[in-house]
Amino acid sequence: MENTTKITAACVIENGKVYVNSKLDFTAEGSASSLDFLKAAYTHYQLNYPKFYKMDSLCKLAMVASELLMRTNRINEKYASEDIALIIANGASSLEIDTEHQVSIADEANFFPSPAVFVYTLPNILIGEIAIRNKIKGENTFFIFDTFDEDFIHSYTDSLMNNDKAKCVIAGWVDFYEDKYRAFLYTVERTNEGEAHTTTNINKLIDNKLNFERN
Amino acid sequence: MEKETWIDGMMMKGKVYVAGDNVVSSLGFTSEENFAHLKKMETGVKRYNDASLWMEPLMASRVDDVRLEREFAKLGSSAGFTRLEKMMLVSATAALSENKKIDISSSRTLIIVSSTKGNIELLDKEEGKRFEKKRLYLWETAAQVARFMGNPNKPLVVSNACISGVLAIILAKRLLDEGKYDTMVVIGADSLTKFVVSGFQSFKAVSNEVAKPYDAKRAGISLGEGCGTMVLTNDETKLNDAERILVMGGASSNDANHISGPSRTGDGLQMAIEKTLSEAMISAEEVDYISGHGTATQFNDDMESLAVANTQLGAVPMNSLKSYFGHTLGAAGIIESVMGVHSMRQNTLIGTYNFEELGVPATVNIIKDTRAEEVNNCLKTAAGFGGCNAAVLFEKLTSRARA
Numbered sequence: 001m002e003n004t005t006k007i008t009a010a011c012v013i014e015n016g017k018v019y020v021n022s023k024l025d026f027t028a029e030g031s032a033s034s035l036d037f038l039k040a041a042y043t044h045y046q047l048n049y050p051k052f053y054k055m056d057s058l059c060k061l062a063m064v065a066s067e068l069l070m071r072t073n074r075i076n077e078k079y080a081s082e083d084i085a086l087i088i089a090n091g092a093s094s095l096e097i098d099t100e101h102q103v104s105i106a107d108e109a110n111f112f113p114s115p116a117v118f119v120y121t122l123p124n125i126l127i128g129e130i131a132i133r134n135k136i137k138g139e140n141t142f143f144i145f146d147t148f149d150e151d152f153i154h155s156y157t158d159s160l161m162n163n164d165k166a167k168c169v170i171a172g173w174v175d176f177y178e179d180k181y182r183a184f185l186y187t188v189e190r191t192n193e194g195e196a197h198t199t200t201n202i203n204k205l206i207d208n209k210l211n212f213e214r215n
Numbered sequence: 216m217e218k219e220t221w222i223d224g225m226m227m228k229g230k231v232y233v234a235g236d237n238v239v240s241s242l243g244f245t246s247e248e249n250f251a252h253l254k255k256m257e258t259g260v261k262r263y264n265d266a267s268l269w270m271e272p273l274m275a276s277r278v279d280d281v282r283l284e285r286e287f288a289k290l291g292s293s294a295g296f297t298r299l300e301k302m303m304l305v306s307a308t309a310a311l312s313e314n315k316k317i318d319i320s321s322s323r324t325l326i327i328v329s330s331t332k333g334n335i336e337l338l339d340k341e342e343g344k345r346f347e348k349k350r351l352y353l354w355e356t357a358a359q360v361a362r363f364m365g366n367p368n369k370p371l372v373v374s375n376a377c378i379s380g381v382l383a384i385i386l387a388k389r390l391l392d393e394g395k396y397d398t399m400v401v402i403g404a405d406s407l408t409k410f411v412v413s414g415f416q417s418f419k420a421v422s423n424e425v426a427k428p429y430d431a432k433r434a435g436i437s438l439g440e441g442c443g444t445m446v447l448t449n450d451e452t453k454l455n456d457a458e459r460i461l462v463m464g465g466a467s468s469n470d471a472n473h474i475s476g477p478s479r480t481g482d483g484l485q486m487a488i489e490k491t492l493s494e495a496m497i498s499a500e501e502v503d504y505i506s507g508h509g510t511a512t513q514f515n516d517d518m519e520s521l522a523v524a525n526t527q528l529g530a531v532p533m534n535s536l537k538s539y540f541g542h543t544l545g546a547a548g549i550i551e552s553v554m555g556v557h558s559m560r561q562n563t564l565i566g567t568y569n570f571e572e573l574g575v576p577a578t579v580n581i582i583k584d585t586r587a588e589e590v591n592n593c594l595k596t597a598a599g600f601g602g603c604n605a606a607v608l609f610e611k612l613t614s615r616a617r618a
Contacts, residue, residue, distance in 0.1 A: 081471065082486055093333070093353055093374055098410070102338040105413045108270075118414035119475045119600060122331060124375040128601030131469040137483060140469050140603055141382055144353040144372040152371070156386075159393055165466070 005161055006194030009073035009212070010186040010205040011065045013041070018064070020072050021212035022205065034181045038064055054116070055129060056097040058176040062088075062126035063133065065174065065183040073187050075168050076134045085139035085166035086127045087157060088185070092177035093123045093144055126174055138166050148173045150202045157188050158197065231388045233460040233609070234317055234398070234448040236553040237310035239302050240441035240540050241276040244286055245309060249550075250557040253565045254585055258539050260425045260437045269412045274425055276439030276541030277407055278302060292363065297334045297346065299406045302442040303360050307402050310444035311364075316453045317398055317446055319364050325396045326370040328357040329383035329403035330545040333374075336408045360402065377508070377599030378467065379403065380548020384445060384607050385465035391449040398453065403549035404442035411544070412438060418475075420512055426542075428509030428535035428567055429516050429581050431574025436510045439541020443549030445556075458611060460556050463592075464494030465607030476514050477598055481522030484596060484604040488526045491606040497592065499527040502608075504564060506555040506595045509535020510542055515598060516575050522604075524577035528594070534582045538568040548597050548605070555593035556609055564588050591615075 012019040016029035016037050026044050031037035038060045042052055047067050052060060070076065075084060097120040104112045119125065124142040131140065139160060143153075153171055160166040172185035184206050188197050195201050195210055204210040237245060241259030242252040252259070259276040268275070280298075287301040290308060307326075311317055318324060333353040337343045349355045357370040373383045380403040387399035405411075415421050415438060422435035447462060448454070468490070470483035477483070492499065505528060507519055523529060536551050543550055558565060566584040573581060591614035596606045 082468065086469070091352065091354065095338075095351060098332075098335060098338060101414060102410060105409060106339065111270075111413075113413040113417040115414075115417045115475070118417055121410075121414060122374070122376045122600055124599075124601040124603060125474050127375075128469065128474045128603065131471040131602060132474070135471045137469050137471050137486065139467050140375070140601075141373060141386065141467065142375045144357075144374050146352070146354045146358075149369075155393070155395075156389075159389060163389075163392075 003190060005158055005188050005197035006191050007197050007201055007205060007210065008187045008189045008191060008194040009069055010184065010210065011069040012206065012208055013061065013065050013183040018068065019208045020068050022208040022210050034176065034179050049133065056120035058094060058096055058174065059120065059126045059129045061176050061181055061183050062130060062174045065185045066130045069185050069187060070134060075187055076136065079168045081135050081137040083138055083167040084136045085160055085169045086130060086136060087141055087153060087169055087171045088127055089143035089145050089148060089153065089173055090123060090175035091144065091146060092175055094121050096177045097121055150199045154197065154199045154202055161188065161190060229392045231391045231447050231449050231462040232451065232454055233445060233556055234454055235310045235314040235446035236556060237306045237444045238441065238550050238553050239278060239306040240550060241278060241439065242539065244282060244305065246553055246557055250554060253539055253554060254563060256566050256568050256585055258425055258568045260538065260541050268407065268409055269416065273412065274422060274437050275407055276437060278440055295346065296359065297350065299334055299404055300356060300359055303402050303404045304363055306442040306444045307360065307364060307400060310446050314446065314455045316455065319366050319400065322367050323396050324366060324398040324400065325368050325390065326357065326361050326364065326366050327383045327387055327399055327401045328360065328370055328372045329379040329401065329549060331374060331376060331379060331405055332411060335410045375603055376601050377544055377547060378597040378603045378605040379545040380443065381465065381595055381597040381605040381607050382467055384462060384548065384552060385467065385605065387447045388462040388465060391447060397448055397450045399447045401445045401447065401549060402442065403546040405440060405544040405546050407438055407440035422511060425569050426511035426538045427569045428511045428537055429573060429575050429579065430570050431572045433511040433516060433574060435512055437537065437541040439543040441540060441543045441546050441550055443546050443553050445549055445553055458560055459613065460559060461610050461612055463608045463610050464491055465605065466490035466494065467603060467605040470602035470604065472602055474601055477518040479518065481518045481525060483602060484519060484522035484598055485525050487604045487606045488522060488596065491608050495608040495610065497608065502528055502531045502592060502594050503590050504558060504593045505531050505533035506551050506593055507533050507535045508597045509537050511537060519596065519598065520575035520577040520579045523579050529578050530580050532564050532580050532582045534565055534567040548595065552595045552607065555595055559590045559593055559609065559611055562587060562589050564590060
């Protein structure tokens with residue numbers, strides 16, 4: 001069907017595995033830590049973006065997921081920068097790097113707060129990093145949920161697209177805390193290709209079971 | 216342009232009204248009390264010697280603990296709440312108490328929480344012992360508030376740096392237009408903690424004096440804390456006798472330039488302002504008042520002046536309230552919007568405390584002294600870390616003939 005919203009691409013990263021459009025694309029299950037896994041993925045995919053090393057773990061995760069999403073679906077070549085929206089959520093906000101900042105200020109005798117750390121103590125910084133890397137300038141909002149609220153994200157994405165607030169939405173979840181991580185990002189566009197943008201299909205893409213091959 | 220929807224047999228044309236509000240800050244515990252101080256140009260920013268916040272004297276705007284405890288005690292709760300949650304409960308309860316037609320227990324009422332750091336002080340080992348660990352999560356803070364207020368819906372949480380409050384109001388307006396809900400209680404709160412103070416100090420972004428927004432001698436921000444609540448509805452029958460104020464539209468954007476500094480050209484904020492004016496169907500000449508972000512950092516105020524001048528708003532009276540409340544982070548957009556609404560209700564433009572001489576690259580019309588003037592609308596702008604910008608426009612229902 002033409003002119004309805006469609007899920008056009010997806011990248012899922014969890015448990016030492018990277019999936020692109022529901023297909024396993026890279027695995028490094030033996031990584032010593034979650035951070036080691038992200039660095040291995042960065043090297044494997046030759047992302048070639050030295051800023052990656054300055055980022056906190058949450059942004060590193062967002063960067064790998066968004067880079068692979070953009071490689072499989074070059075939306076920034078299809079849409080004007082202000083027509084792409086970023087609607088991303090997580091559960092733990094920036095608590096991973098917050099803890100690092102807290103450690104740096106907990107001890108009066110060893111007090112060393114750093115601007116390079118503090119700047120990452122906001123979850124929407126990962127939206128900023130994706131925006132900078134891909135020159136995306138549209139609507140952007142970071143939500144915090146206990147678990148991903150596919151009903152809300154689905155209806156808000158459609159509302160942005162139906163009301164001409166965006167022509168393409170990058171939506172999803174990027175969470176990293178206490179060595180546990182999970183990311184899934186997907187693109188929603190108004191096109192006659194792709195799978196219908198429904199909560200059922202969002203749940204399928206999260207489980208890497210959405211069939212992107214049909215079209 | 217306006218979308219017509221039929222809900223329960225009543226036609227709505229996308230009108231979203233302000234149905235109640237409150238501000239808890241260094242300047243008071245009601246919107247009226249806060250606004251009275253602004254009218255007299257009295258700041259809430261003071262010098263504190265408090266080693267629990269910073270090892271040196273710190274200029275900041277803080278909510279009075281004794282009064283907070285007293286106001287919270289009136290709510291009759293025996294459960295344990297954090298200081299931030301107490302501010303939120305006191306503020307939201309006060310906002311609802313002025314409008315008995317709002318039903319917080321309705322399934323068509325939703326709470327939206329805006330905060331950057333929530334209960335971050337619980338990361339401290341000693342503080343953290345007082346609550347279970349999940350209280351660190353913003354969704355749990357919001358759930359605690361919703362439960363106490365007696366709202367049946369899972370609240371939404373927006374955490375998008377210093378535009379969180381403005382974004383939450385825009386989100387509320389959009390969700391009301393969709394028609395699933397008829398009332399939104401938008402609560403923005405952040406507290407002043409060692410976590411936040413040390414971070415901004417590490418950036419060397421904190422002024423040794425009260426912040427001087429847009430001034431040639433500005434030297435950084437003053438930090439603050441507080442809570443703002445704005446109740447919005449699409450149901451005109453839920454309004455009390457106060458003058459009708461509408462949320463006309465809003466937009467967000469990203470500079471895609473730098474995570475810790477704004478665009479040098481102001482193009483991101485310019486885009487958010489242009490989209491907002493377009494949705495509100497208002498021209499630049501018709502804007503009566505801009506409530507700016509005005510953090511008093513060099514980069515922010517420079518950027519903002521360019522965005523405002525480039526949208527042909529350079530002659531519009533503009534202020535920043537950061538020299539009254541300090542920068543209240545996730546609360547700022549809501550506290551400053553509530554004060555903007557009161558400027559409209561009282562037809563009063565608030566002078567920018569501590570502003571003396573314009574020191575930004577583009578000419579903007581900073582209000583120096585408080586004065587009486589007809590204020591039919593208010594454009595509220597915000598910008599934040601991560602390159603984000605947002606704008607929202609409020610307008611009196613009576614100010615333009617509406618079909």
